Amino acid sequence: MLLVRNLLPVYLNKQSIFSMPCNLKKLVTHNIKTYLNRNCSTKTIKVKLNMYDAEIKNLFWPSALRCSYMWLRDHCRCLKCYNVSTNQRKLDLLSIVSEIHPINCTVDDESLKISWSDGHFSSYNVDWLWNNNYQGHFHHVRQSTKTPVLWDGVEAGKIDVAHVTMETFMNSDVGLCSIVDSILKFGVAFVTNVCPTLKATETVAVRLAEIQCTLFGNMWEFSDEMVHSDTAYSKQALDAHTDGTYLTEPPGQQVFHCLHHDGTGGQTLLVDGFRAATELKSCHPEVYDRLCKTYLEAQYIEDGKHYAATYTVLRCHPVSGSLEQVRFNLYDRAPMYTVPEGEVQQTYSDLQDLARVIRHPGGEWWFKLEPGTVVFIDNWRVLHGRASYTGTRRMAGCYLSRDNFLSTARQLQLV
Structure with a gap:
């Protein structure tokens, strides 16, 4: 398994898992599932790494987040991936392989840290993840305090x-x-x-x-x-x-x-x-x-x-x-x-x-x-x-x- 883990990032950056030889694909898929299906947590936050996404639970959130690895890698806000001066992205979307996945993951009460299969490292504020993911944004829109007050002539x-x-x-x-x-x-x-x-x-x-x-x-x-x-x-x-x-x-x-x-x-x-x-x-x-x-x-x-x-x-x-x-x-x-x-x-x-x-x-x-x-x-x-x-x-x-x-x-x- 150690050999597969070490070679997998290099292999996936070159070609899709679906193009692998059948015997290698079975081995790699098995080891990805075994490697990723694990948890990291604090007293308030729990993170479960699945095959294609990370499931994040926070005691202060009304629901859990499901963040795909593609989404997480695309939303890295480090200086290499994001221009904080102009608030624009620097990361080339085409540089992200569809099989991108974490090699390592840690979490504390404020941040989620991921080492990626492409060799990159990302750190995310967990509240930022909630506010900018679909579930959190949908909750914000639906719970907006500025609900229009309807009126008639009276x-x-x-x-x-x-x-x-x-x-x-x-x-x-x-x-x-x-x-x-x-x-x-x-x-x-x-x-x-x-x-x-x-x-x-x-x-x-x-x-x-x-x-x-x-x-x-x-x-x-x-x-x-x-x-x-x-x-x-x-x-x-x-x-x-x-x-x-x-x-x-x-x-x-x-x-x-x-x-x-x-x-x-x-x-x-x-x-x-x-x-x-x-x-x-x-x-x-x-x-x-x-x-x-x-x-x-x-x-x-x-x-x-x-x-x-x-x-x-x-x-x-x-x-x-x-x-x-x-x-x-x-x-x-x-x-x-x-x-x-x-x-x-x-x-x-x-x-x-x-x-x-x-x-x-x-x-x-x-x-x-x-x-x-x-x-x-x-x-x-x-x-x-x-x-x-x-x-x-x-x-x-x-x-x-x-x-x-x-x-x-x-x-x-x-x-």
């Missing part, structure tokens, strides 16, 4: 949506955390005492995240002048919708600030899209499921521009399965050429079912956005609209990308 007046002054928001982490936390929980947050100018609006916006430039530019100011081919540039009412459904990456945050209004009407409408989708799922789970799978195209067309994107109306997180995004804009629907003819009638019915829930008066939150107040709206969750208005009304705002917003949230350790 609950909107009761929930603790953040209202933070510009001074507090700009000059303290407490103010910033309050706004970010409110967006994560409710999809909405307000910054007050803001000078009603485009520049002040931009100052507030970039405190949260970098601006997402779109066909409308970075910062924009609009009224009822048809500068773009969009009904937002009018005085007419707008039903609840999300913006940018025709973009590959719709805006993450919608920022609005009413700079001036000398007429009547123009109230802002918000609808919790996650609450609407949850109600739909409760009453018609098959409709919810189809809207998660049916691809529809949205488009934006004006002189010199033609944007289009094809995605599902509802999108779920790939790991947790929880609802992640609502893309709902009946104005910007392209011709329905992405749906087979035999499914068209059902798709129209499904869209109408969701539209009825969204437009139910009980789910609508109406308020008047006054000069001096900036509202942040999670465009992946909360639909917005407005009442028709009279007089002159000037609005300022911008978009913030979801990636940039979540980067801020991660830095604040809120997600």
Whole structure:
């Protein structure tokens, strides 16, 4: 057995165990199993080396980890395998043989140390293994404390949506955390005492995240002048919708600030899209499921521009399965050429079912956005609209990308 152990690392680096002569393959397989099926442990951690993976148990974890040897070798964070300055990998994936396995293994209360069959040595923090393995990450996602708090028109007046002054928001982490936390929980947050100018609006916006430039530019100011081919540039009412459904990456945050209004009407409408989708799922789970799978195209067309994107109306997180995004804009629907003819009638019915829930008066939150107040709206969750208005009304705002917003949230350790 000693001879096989010593020769095996060299042999496996050259060719697969499956290409070995039959008699040698049986001997090697037997000795690998005999050699690896052993344990190392402390009072709180137990490690069992199996044929293809390491099973790690920790008294403080809700479940055990099964880490394949390929995964462990790939996730070595030593200076030879990982660039700690750039947080990028250095180890060439193709240099790892599929039969990689430990030659020796030890564990203490903080780290797992492995000597590999390719001659490399790795040391892993056991908590890092939990946080970055599938089981641990899945547990974190499912147990996230930032579970969205759903609301309707009545609950909107009761929930603790953040209202933070510009001074507090700009000059303290407490103010910033309050706004970010409110967006994560409710999809909405307000910054007050803001000078009603485009520049002040931009100052507030970039405190949260970098601006997402779109066909409308970075910062924009609009009224009822048809500068773009969009009904937002009018005085007419707008039903609840999300913006940018025709973009590959719709805006993450919608920022609005009413700079001036000398007429009547123009109230802002918000609808919790996650609450609407949850109600739909409760009453018609098959409709919810189809809207998660049916691809529809949205488009934006004006002189010199033609944007289009094809995605599902509802999108779920790939790991947790929880609802992640609502893309709902009946104005910007392209011709329905992405749906087979035999499914068209059902798709129209499904869209109408969701539209009825969204437009139910009980789910609508109406308020008047006054000069001096900036509202942040999670465009992946909360639909917005407005009442028709009279007089002159000037609005300022911008978009913030979801990636940039979540980067801020991660830095604040809120997600």
